[in-house]
Amino acid sequence: MQLRCTFRLYPTPGQCAVLARAFGCSRVVFNDGLRARQDAHAAGLPYISDGELSKRVITEAKKTPQRAWLGEVSAVVLQQALADLNTAYRNFFASLSGKRKGPKAAPPRFRSRKDNRQAIRFTRNARFQVTAGGKLRLPKIGDVKVRWSRRLPSEPSSVTVIKDAAGRYFASFVVEAAGEPLPQTAAEIGIDLGLTHFAVLSDGRKIGNRRFLRRAERRLRKAQQALSRKAKGSNNRAKAVVKVARAHARVADARRDFAHQLSTRIVRENQAVMVEDLAVKGLARTRLAKSVHDAGWGQFTQMLTYKAARHGRTLVKVDRWFPSSKLCSACGAVAESMPLNVRSWACPCGAVHDRDVNAAKNILAAGRAERLNACGGTVRPAA
Structure with missing residues (x-):
């Protein structure tokens, strides 16, 4: 490759x-x-x-x-x-x-x-x-x-x-680059990407959202204000433009380094990785656009894709319309509605779910079913 x-x-x-x-x-x-x-x-x-x-x-x-x-x-x-x-x-x-x-x-x-x-x-x-x-x-x-x-x-x-x-x-x-297969492992993981936590894994681990742009907003604001005060066409304005660009470059570099380290660790630890195929462009048109861009989901999934292919791992992208949050991972019942402010909920079967962990478990199960279908398994398993 x-x-x-x-x-x-x-x-x-x-x-x-x-x-x-x-x-x-x-x-x-x-x-x-x-x-x-x-x-x-x-x-x-x-x-x-x-x-x-x-x-x-x-x-x-x-x-x-x-x-x-x-x-x-x-x-x-x-x-x-x-x-x-x-x-x-x-x-x-x-x-x-x-x-x-x-x-x-x-x-x-x-x-x-x-x-x-x-x-x-x-x-x-x-x-x-x-x-x-x-x-x-x-x-x-x-x-x-x-x-x-x-x-x-x-x-x-x-x-x-x-x-x-x-x-x-x-x-x-x-x-x-030739493939560098990693040793086989039985571990498989489902990943639910979000804004409260950058990633929640099906084994219960939660990766915090670093919010690189939000943390650097004060420095960026001061650099932009200094730029706005410079006369157009002056040498000082050219220097201020470079300062603003360097501040943004530090944010982008930190986000890229975080995505590299996390994606490498996940690929090394798991034989199969299941992740939701999010519509990042669509989410970027909402009021959450700034936070969506700051999270860098697209960059992270792209790294997972090529690293899994290079190291002999399996990456499955679950359809974005799959009701991962509303589906009970214990009994399979689907809740009627699930507003974003609901972070935990109880199923009639008695199971109490953390919304994000439950979604990651369902993504893992859906990814496993998708792998079976691709390998000739039954499309509609018996109840």
């Missing part, structure tokens, strides 16, 4: 200037290609092919005085910018025709130099390499210092150099 391994880069001031030039050249080629296709569409001309577009905006453009500076960066960077444009168009056309599932893909838009995230990509054709001294050698940029947190599982097929809004640089390697 393919994985992305991301590491922090520490370029020198000179290398930062060269990287800024590469970001700009990549952006210009992307915008030139998009403009050429839009002009052709407006004039009623046929769609410009990928090869013809590359010839126009790269090969021929380098010969003109207006675009001669495109030759100062690696040609692979420019080709990959056009590849991103072509992919965006293919996704847009596939979405229009119905071949692409999921949300509708919008047509590609122009890139701005003021975008919070700038990135360029090098493939094997660019002959990038990791030197014996542990630095990343990039064409026409030089050897960039890397902070290695782990070994690469295999030879990378490409590397993307990213600059985020906080002014940090990262190298994201695409590698082919």
